[in-house]
Amino acid sequence: MLAVGSSHDAAVAALRASYAAIPPGSPVRLAKATSNLFRFRDAPAAPGLDVSGFDRVLKVEGDTAVVQGMTTYEDLVAETLRHGMMPTVVPQLKTITLGGAVTGLGIESTSFRQGLPHEAVREMDILTGDGRIVTARRDNEHADLFYGFPNSYGTLGYALKLTIDLIPVKPFVKLRHLRFADAAEASRAILEIEDADFLDGTVFGPGEVYLTVGTFTDTAPYRSDYTGQKIYFRSVQERSVDFLTVHDYLWRWDTDWFWCSGAFGLQRPLVRRLWPDSRKRSDVYRRLVALDKRTHLTARVDRWTGRPPREDVIQDIEVPTERLPEFLEFFHEEIGMSPIWLCPLKAREKWPLYPLEPGRDYVNVGFWGTIPQRPGALPDHHNRRIERVVESLDGHKSLYSTSFYSRDEFWRHYDGVTYQALKDEYDSERRLYDLYDKCVRGT
Secondary structure, eight states, X not given: OOOOHHHHHHHHHHHHHHHHHSOTTSOOOEEOXXXXXXXXXXXXXXXXXXXXXXXXXXXXXXXXXXXXXXXXXXXXXXXXXXXTEEESOOOSSTTOBHHHHHHHOOOOTTHHHHOOGGGGEEEEEEEETTSOEEXXXXXXXXXXXXXXXXXXXXXXEEEEEEEEEEEEOOSEEEEEEEEESSHHHHHHHHHHOOSOSXXXXXXXXXXXXXXXXXXXXXXXXXXXXXXXXXXXXXXHHHOSEEEEEHHHHHTXXXXXXXXXGGGGTTTSHXXXXXXXXXXXXXXXXXXXXXXHHHHTHHHHHHHHTTOOOEEEEEEEEEEEGGGHHHHHHHHHHHTOOOOXXXXXXXXXXXXXXXXXXXXXXXXEEEEEEEEEOOTTSOTTHHHHHHHHHHHHTTOEEXXXXXXXOOHHHHHHHTTHHHHHHHHHHHOTTOOSOOHHIIIIIOO
């Protein structure tokens, strides 16, 4: 136990005071030090809610944990592993918070069995837009908020305390990197793999698709280390079998921000040796990207050197597993970025604001980088094209990055009827941002 009830009570009292200090009619937002969103904006002039006291694991007992909403998964995992347990789903980046993963959706290689992080929540205390703190569960008077909270991105309220399910771990994870000749073959294998604790994939090209199958094990003949000079995503191509500690497995993608550390030269041996291991972290890289966005340094260098403007293509989408080959064929032909991350998932329940069909097999496809803009096309041509293709394949798009839907389209995809009813009930004065305005219009 890392904190006692009085500490949480004090944090709640400070939060109430912070909320009360915001003038009536002014928008309510968080004063939060970290972010894993890719909607870069100028810093707001108005102060935000003080949530600095909500970053602790309150209790780990048996197969559950009681956790404050702003606790990072890095801190949460460190505590649960001491008890031989882990959250059912641990998103890939260390500074993602539990509350953020629940309200903004998270995913990882246990999702093919465990669904998404919010499906492990038993109950949560939520600060609503109207200033109430309510406890929401599947079976109480706030069940509508419990089910509507995922994918609301802080526009219905903020999770202050959550009780979540945990699963047991073993000391090591054995990895098998299985190569497939194409996406169709890999898609069939995804539907057939059963004897696994973890499952994700990496696409290096149309004819080079890997599924990585992970299983817990008590012993390991060796332990690979990808936190220093070695690079994890390259090991997928180089090794057929590998062993990691469970801790290193859970954070295997954070060291190089999947493969995006290459933008800073970090995959060059000399730069990598000079870059401190303690600074090989996703939050460091994101701060560098944010600085570049503020200063427009890369855009200016491109202009000075005669290179064409580039479009950020940073998205996660889900398509039904059987439609994955169609999406990847389009992506290879029209977008052309690689590597690409694959993460199979299956939702266990229906969550209205992100309406995956319960029990249906989907694959999350993640791609993060930049590509040259098309001459004469809109600056966001490729992102708009991806949205249309995903829609045509009965898929969905995560909202952590920019979106371009019209208002009617957006609410058709993300259940505007349910959302507006929840706003009326829990944020009737619209103190919190509207989901469409936040995720599409960028307010």
